Amino acid sequence: MSITGDQAGRLHQLRRPTFTELYLPKLVTVWREGYGVADFRADVFAGLTVAIVALPLSMAIAIASGVTPDRGLYTAVVGGFIVSLLGGSRFQIGGPAGAFIVLVAVTAERHGVDGVILATMMAGAFLIAAGLLRVGTYIKFIPYPVTVGFTAGIAVIIFASQLRDLGGITLAGKEPSEFVPKLVALAGGLHTVNPSAVAVAIVSIAIIAALRVWRPSWPGILIAVAFAAVVCAVFSLPVETIGSRFGGIPRELPSPALPAFSLEKARAVLPDAIAFALLAAIESLLSAVVADGMTGRRHRSNCELVAQGAANIGSALFGGICVTGLIARTATNIRAGARGPLAGMLHSIFLLLFMLVAAPLASYIPLAALASVLVVVAWTMAEKHEFATLLRSSWGDAVVLLATFLLTIFRDLTEGILVGFALGAVLFIHRMAEMTGIEERSPLVAADRPDDGNGDRVPYDPALAVDRDVLVYRITGAFFFGAASAIGGVLDGIADKRKAFVVDFAAVPFLDSTAANVLGRVAAKAHRQGIRLFITGASPTVRRALLTHGVTPPRARYRTTLERAVADIKSRVADETAAG
Incomplete structure (x- = not known):
């Protein structure tokens, strides 16, 4: 008996994949397929392009998360390198993500920076376990209204978190992390708005938006931040900068070290570690799916989870924060002509070189410019068209979407995802029962x-x-x-x-x-x-x-x-x- 090519393909899909097929890094796959000098040149250019985009973003996300900007760079350098080295996606770029701003900020407020680092390391262990248990196969079952809802909710929270630096507002006490108290506190400080900071933010947003329309291939974010830094330094504008708030950034990576550990501390940050792991898994696999759609390739979801886990552990060892796959930077990597994971590894190496060479210049970057970068990120990630489409599609999808969106904003990201998933499951059961x-x-x-000719029997005739x-x-x-x-x-x-x-x-x-x-x-x-x-x-x-x-x-x-x-x-x- 002979087996056709299609039959062989179906048999391959039906058989249980081996451990190597599940967890072999894409770096090895690309090398086996044949990797030449032309591929290396393309990856060098793509890695440099992504590094230019990631430099200001990594610092901005770290600052918005309640930690120093250098920790965002450590995350992109160490975590991004490991994601590309071990990952199951050919084009994935790892680093600090805007989606984590809320979680990291709340954890830092409750448990300090040591708590954030410990929770990041624990989340890495959870992600490795999830990958080895093949949980990545099931994360794709999270309903689409849930992903759109929590993404839009995170975008709103990111925007609210940047209002202080956008306006140069001075608060009497510490800025609250909760959404409503934050808005109340900012409203009380409106009389302290700094016109120079507002002007810097408006000009920075305008430059980014204009370059996206007229010169989309140019690094608009870096150009806007650099322009704002030069203007503020030349005209001595009274705006807060990285140097005035944080004293600049270091010119080297710190030595790896384990975070302070105790059973009591681990128990305290356990819910945050679970939330880190859940969001990292969702974001990274969503980014890998987007990359597959752009390139026609297929990622290995469980291998990607293992890589994300290792990257989070590596980031924590060097004092970084949470790592995940990044949709925008991954898409930039693909559009820049990347051929394989080496582009992501080179992006981390270029970031490290930027730190070593240009660290003193970072002190001049105005915080209002970095806040404007995150405002643009929030506007982009809000998925406004998808949000409106789901509101019109059906009452069930609208309920799931709004519940996730509102709970993410006013309660908690994890609670929003869990409730949205539960409502989505109930909606699915209802629809299946109707069918x-x-x-x-x-x-x-x-x-x-x-x-009747279509495989269906004719209607019932009582006679x-x-x-x-x-x-x-x-x-x-x-x-x-x-x-x-x-x-x-x-x-x-x-x-x-x-x-x-x-x-x-x-x-x-x-x-x-x-x-x-x-x-x-x-x-x-x-x-x-x-x-x-x-x-x-x-x-x-x-x-x-x-x-x-x-x-x-x-x-x-x-x-x-x-x-x-x-x-x-x-x-x-x-x-x-x-x-x-």
Whole structure:
């Protein structure tokens, strides 16, 4: 027997993948495919391009997260290098993400920077465990309204977190981390608005927006920040800078060191570590999916989770914060012509060189310019079109979207994701239950009438139902707990005068234990009343589930087709009539 190419492909998909196929880094794959000088030149250019974009972003995200700007650079250098070295995506760029600003800021406020570093390391361990347990296969099942909702919520929070630096507002005390108290405190400090800071922010946003339209290939963010720094230094504008608030950034990586650890501290930051791991997994795999869509490649999700875990541990060892895959920088990497993971590794090396050479210049960067960068990031990541589309699509999607969005803003990111996922699951169950149906068929129509040409039988005609002792039901769709109650009620209402009935499972692709248990009770009742039950068209998986839950002979008889079952019933009824 010969096997065609398509059959071989299907067999390859059905067999269980090996450990190497699951966790082999894409760097090795690219090297095996043949990596030449032209590929290296393309990756050098792409890595330099991404590094130019990542330099101001990494510092801005770190500052917004409540830590010093150097920690954002450590994260991009160490974490980004490990993500590309070990990752399962060919083009993924790792580093600090705007989505983590809220989580890191809250953790830093509660437990200090040491708590953030410890939570980052613990999150790395959780991500490695998730990858080895192959959890990455299931993260893709998070509903789309949930991802849009929490992304838009994070965008709103990022924007609110930058209002202080955008306006140069001076607050009497520490800026609250919660959304509403933050707005109240900022409103109370409006009288301290710095016009110079506002002007710097407006000009920076205008430069970024204009360059995106007229020169999209230019590094608009870096140009805007550099221009703002030069203007502020030349004209001695009274605005706060990295140097005035943080004293500049170091010119080298720190020595690796374990964070301060104690069981009490680990227990305290455990919820934050879980939130870090959850968001890192979602963001990184979402970024990998986007990269696949842009390039036609396929990433290894569980390998990517292991790499993200190792990157977070590495970042924490050097004093960095959370690492994840970055959609915007990954897309920039692809558009810059990257050929493989070496581009991401080179992006980290270039960032390190920038630190070594240009660290003193970072002191002149105005915080208002960095705040404007994050405002643009928040505007871009809000997914406004998708948000509006989901609001119009259906009431269920709108509820899931708004619940996730509002909980993310006013409560907590993790709570928003969990509640949104739960609502999405309930909505899915409701929709699946509506798709699952049961209809009564005439045995004559079921057995003797031809199909309509499309594989469906002709509509039921009561005039053709000559045998009133036989009842035929056909279940369509997934028979699971969401539909088990309704279908069980129909089957449970079998009239005592019936001598036999047939339940056709030919259109049931899936049956869970709840539905099998319901049919088991129906079979037991029919057997007690002397009614013969026939099961037809059940796949091996469905039949195995039914047998496990007591739908066994003599309570039920299995036939391959509906026609065969009806013929057997008619033959048995005829024999009984002759004997009577």
